[in-house]
Amino acid sequence: MVLPVKKEKLQIFRDVFKSFRWSLGILKDFRIRLYLYIFILFLHALYEIFLTSRIGSIVDLALQDNMESLITRGSALVLFYILNIIISITSNRLAAHNYNGMYNELELKVYRKIMDSSWEDLTEYHSGDLITRLSSDIKCVAGNTSGLVPTMISTLSLIVFSGIYIILLDFTMVLVAILVVPIVVLASRIYMGKIYRSQKEIKEVESRINSYNKETFNNIQAVKAFGLGDIFYQKMNDLEITRKNADLRSNKYSLCSWGISFLVAIIGACICIGWMFYRVHLGVITFGSLSIMAFLAMNVGQSMKSLLNLIPTIMEFMTSAERVKRLMELPDEEDFVDERMNDFSEKINNGVAVSIEDMYFKYKNGYSVFEGASLEANPGEIIALVGPSGEGKTTMLRIILGIVTALKGKVFASNGIDTLKLGKQTRALISYVPQGNTMMAGSILENMKLVKADATDEEIKEVLETACIYEFIENLPDGLNHMLGENGLGFSEGQNQRLSIARALLKDAPILLLDEATSALDVATERKVLNNIMIKDPKKTVILTTHRPTVLTMCDRVYRIANKKVSVIGESDIQTLMDEF
Structure with missing residues (x-):
């Protein structure tokens, strides 16, 4: 049982390095600035050691009653501290500039990735989870890449430089370091795995919330x-309790890890101090050297404490x-690029037809929707898709x-001269009105100009x-500048x-797709809108889905989608649908 635990802790250290390396890779434009920041912190650590050594020399001068040199070096020390x-x-x-630059860059990259990702793969994530990853997770990654890792490096540098300087002052202190440091490091790793799991649970619960x-x-x-209201409140309360418990567990393990490590460090510090006074008693080192060593030991202790306090942050970063x-x-x-797209787009004066031949499709979860489906929609036609819910009209x-891709068969557009495979590239030829409300918060004018x-x-x-x-x-007080609420509220x-x-x-695309886009309109308005569309552009290809047969008499063809097949239905079937409605 011990071996797996050791492997887990070793893996955690590897994951920390991998996380930092990955974040540096994706934020490669900031590497030079980040390295500059680390270099400044590195020099700052050395400078701290230098200041401490100056304090030691001043103590020795004070004991020697050398007032002139004491004033000179004391004044210089003040200037050093100002520097x-x-x-x-x-x-x-510089850290603030790095963080804001990294946050902005990473947020835009992730946002762009979401926009470009496969729709099917995106549906595996709840939109609330995506928002959490796009906000708090990115903030954590940017903040820790720009701050945590440089801080760790500078803190470790201060510990190493302080240790080296102490050993140079008194080589016997290396024995104390060999005794104390490994114990502190081992003690800090005791609860690391549990802290990591708690932080992971916290992030998952925050996404669920x-x-x-x-x-x-x-x-x-x-x-x-x-x-x-009460039921939803109780559910939210349960989620918050889960988050709180995970947070408290992480805090408990962090405090235990910090407490054990700090206790060991205090014991080690007491041993160091006792040994230093003993060496002064023997006359091996001066009081000035003792002061330097005491300050450096205090720096090491504070730095160790800072590193231990970073453990939960490291786990959150990972x-x-x-x-x-x-x-x-x-x-x-x-996304395939057809070089003929520009030529094709210039030759659409007579409209664009949509053709589907012997098409097979199933979702990634294995659910099969179409087997050998065929469909045709020509310029100037209104084509209706009818059938039971869930049979594949929206699909x-x-x-x-081109939001999803057929497994087999042909799915293409034709301008009467040439054909193009339908996909991401050909969306420029299509206008689409999906089910549900797609109006966004803002003015009517802003909503209109989204597409042009x-x-x-x-x-x-x-x-x-x-x-x-x-x-x-026109009758609204502010007309096109009237503000809509969220989802057209x-x-x-x-x-x-x-x-x-x-x-x-x-x-003004040659193909118009309407997915239940007139379901909330009365029959007269629905028919008038469709009639207006065809009058405005007689060569437009319109494909609509509907559960209301009242509009079917306006359609040139009606396809029934059922049992993975697509078939044209005749006037008698249309009349039957209207009678049943």
């Missing part, structure tokens, strides 16, 4: 409507670095968007009219849907 203050201020300022908070606030209306590293290792979504749109930053007021007015929402916005679901459709139209 020490300047060095400390400079190093702290953030995820739970996000779920609660996103659904606060339902929570209130069902009278679930945990956060691992969590951020996992995000950075997520695979990017499939079909994801495949067209240089859109004119006339262009925005035109798409708002097409989506049958312009009259409503302040507008009805139907109003938000029409705004989302208008925003998609502003992109």
